[in-house]
Amino acid sequence: MGATETTAKTILRKHKGVDSWFVSSAGMNLYRGCPHNCAYCDGRDERYRVEGVFERDLVVKVNAPELLARELEPRRRRKPSPGGFMLLGGGVGDSYMPIEEHYRVTRRALELLDRFGHAVHILTKSTLVVRDVPLLVKMAREGRALLSMSFSTLDDDVAALFEPGAPPPSARLEILGRLRAEGIPAGIFLMPLIPGVSDSEEAVAAVFERAGALGLEYVIPAGMTLKGGRQRDHFLGVLDRFDPSLRPLYERLYTENRWGAPQGEGARASENRVNRVAAASAIPKRIPAACFPPAMDPRWRARVMLSQMDDMSRLHGLGGRYRELEKVTAALPEGLFMTLDGALDALKKTERDLILALLDGATPPEYSRLLGEGPGLDKGIVG
Template sequence: MKVKEIKAKTILRKHKKIDSWFLSRYGMNIYRGCIHNCAYCDGRSEKYNVSGDFGCEVQVKINAIEVLRRELDAEKKKMAAEKEFIMLGGGVGDSYQPIEEKYRFSRKALELLYEKDFPVSILTKSTLIERDLDVIKKINEKNKAIVSFSFSSACDKISSIFEPGVPSPSERLKTLKLFKKSGIPTGIFLMPVIPFITDKPEILNDTIDKAKKADVDFIIFSGMTLKKGRQKDYFFDVLKKNYPELIIDYSNIYKDNPWGNPAAEYHDYIQKIFSVISKRYKIPVRIPYYLFKDFLSENDLVVVILEQIDYMIKNLGGKSPYGFAAYSISKINKPLSSIKNDLRKIKGVGPATEKIILEILETKNSKYYEKLMAF
């Protein structure tokens, strides 16, 4: 492992719109690059400009906490009384990869977020997070903390091939149980599911069954992207060594889409399989309302609920106007409650969407949304 210490100008990233998958308005990468060396990692793509030998080198932002403190103070003034989730964990470096054991910057960041009164969403693959149970518990008691782990499956053998630098799925599940027993909300991001390997019904069923037994609050599913260049080349090298018979199948579904997405037919197929199995186990497939209802601005609450409605409708094979409406609302800088009489002027907002928005503004919820999310 090669470590390079660098100084960062910024740590906190404010998203243009709330990320309804992770509930975060803000994100941060304390480390750039990742020693976990997952074969499919999107962070390996040239798109993210991570220099060096990805998987073997990592850059440490040695002034991260100093910069973060300054940025949090500035954001706090802008946000006034609003509390917005900050996500610890990112696409170009796990915040709890092995280097964290030495530098402890993720722990220091959590201590600072507790001090500054922010709710936190954490995504990792590392059981090192157990070390910080005490401070995460304090954040959850004061505001809210959500601890999530990413999986490609619950199979230890497959994980050892594609996720060589991380604790096994069995170990990750034990850590999730520990946090849940400590009163902290937990979730699984089943992403990416690896085509023709971990997307088989029996493997998906095993993963979701183990998630249910770990008593997670939700499980969020996504397929695998392979962007042309370094990411795709590296993954294909691993595939050739372990599953050479699948090369042709992969070539058929990955046609160098600009975003690295597989063929739409394949995506729809695995989405349907996941939907059927997750319904059987009655696990929410989006972060549940009760975890975020008190921690979002009114506009962000509307955006998240509309996007979750959009996901559920499309998941059932229907067409939905709600995603576009949510996107339009995310660009509005004034509170929706101040323009209640002009909602129909927003692009994508028709009579049905207007009715839902007004209900959310009045009650902070939607009966239609509750119905869709019910099992």
């Protein structure tokens, strides 16, 4: 399978800070279009302007390594980086799609990230990532590498229909086991869970079980979005081949919503089901702080952790003021930590202590408990 070679003007997409799901502060798309051909792929949405047939008309940014070398040059940096991961993956194509074997733009990007001392978070469905294991092992020793595999199901037969161009889930699990054995921190993005296809309690529990057996660091489940237009039409065509009787469920779930999020009772039931299974597992449901890049800015580290705690306190059905504390942390004066105490005076002592501990680089037991084991959790200390 060939690709159209193109030259880009810029390559790095810098975020405003560090996001709490991928712990990334920048990302890049080296390819457009994706032969993995996942039925639910968001990259088909017209908003991304990927022209032609998504799974066939591939585009490679051949000058990406040269651009990246220029953009990573420290002298060009106007303000300090928040120090999150550089995300390789997601978006409009898998960075380890088969043509990467020929073009090696991902490989060269990885080498550059290493050379400039950055941390990388790879999100892929491809087994080709094993090619770069020696380099990832080296980066992981310095806390600068994280590998996530995405799954919508563990069932190879179901995946053959919904992700026909991607390596089967069994092969992806094998790679994850290998990476963990090599000392590379790794986990699962269990997304999207396909309504009526892969979001049953048993199916989700099986993923947590396999992840536990492989010693993975996290499993992050999420539902499916479906935006009207190319993405929805393509997906429903595949769904009809799987089980046409599921159509009415989708008509109810995916009504008009700008973000394509599922709506109504069915969406809540699915979310509750997944949350129940997730809450019963001791595996973290977000990337844990132990996997964050060591050079991450302390304030961003604290903000991401508070944001994760807020997500988890919702998942466990607990109250909590973590979101408010995240806002307080965002508003703290720059740099001078000596002045922090005054800025936190309006808070309760437990809240103040939590923020100070996070800024100090600690991982409070409350954080570990919220991210991991759900059973037996009391109300958060910040309730």
